[in-house]
Amino acid sequence: MTAASSVLPAALAPTAPALHAAPDLAAAGGAAAGLGGVAEWAVQVMETIGAPGAGLLVALENLFPPLPSEVILPLAGFTASQGNFSLAGAIFWTTLGAVLGATALYWIGAALGRRRLRVIVDRMPLVDLHDLDRTEAWFERHGRAAVFFGRMIPIFRSLISIPAGVERMSFLAFVLLSTAGSLIWNTVFVLAGFYLGENWHLAEQYAGVFSRIVLVTVAVLVAWWVVKRVLRNRRGLSDAARRERGEP
Template structure:
């Protein structure tokens, strides 16, 4: 019977997959906890494989889903606490040191997150990289913890359930999930980069106009 090690990509991800297979649903929860805090470990690999392992009877499908969602919540809560520890003042000082960023930009970002934080947390769970780091600004602006956990739970449950279910449905072809979700991730990342690039371009033009004036 194929194992996680048979398709082991090596490195940190490979170690996580081996642990997941050895520990069952508990390993799935730990893998997703680490994935939430350390984005280079891709949930696009972990979750479909856990679905496949459940389909072969090596763990319960429901247990895999519950463990993955618990891992997502715990990881998000840890990053939320990091944001709460940083707080607005410390975050403002740190971010304002970045090129092309000033305190007014940071204040506007915080104000936007206070208005739209629920949508950001909910939808952010479906976007690579953002999936992890969206918890930090939620902590910075002190989004109400029950509200933060509720929206994180919904977004995580959708993401985890879809990928675990797809891995179980495809069986030995579970790697197809990683392939197609990877394509979607690239599209989303390109979209985010374009939006950020347009914002940077506008700021450069404004600075240039002020210097010429």
């Protein structure tokens, strides 16, 4: 029994450090460890390409909104905190990617042009050219502010670039305002991901609440506009029918 008891601890001794080392090995698996879906893919791109990969993802997010910046930007900060690239590099490349994506949409709007847009609007139900005229007049007065603040509002981040192109807003002014707005938005989320570390998803959760508020607000406004327009059209038809019958 004495010999067995002396051999048994010696045999078990090497396994204890191995058990304690398991978390370290998991942490060494890269920032993508434990993630899934879009988040895992985004981190893999950033780990493979570096900070330019973060910029590429943000540029794609402008063109394909299902890639949410509220996920990509905190992940860029988190990946920077793992030492894959610098914090300054993450902010620079994500802002450059945002501006490039916005510029692509600007030129799509410019290629569409006011004439083609008016033809499209004229064929749309519930919308008439008077609505477009009012929208163009509003954009002429508030377009610069819309581009700047629009870069910090989900949904509108991408959409605002198209009317800027349609209206042929000064390209230099568009780039400067897009850069300023994107720099503020990106810096906030990249810093959040950098300092939150593995809790980067907290930034995404709060941004998700903000996005849902924006979505609900837009949905309510659209529903209100549609109802108002349908009622207006029905009143117009009723008035026209009364006039045809000679009624006052």
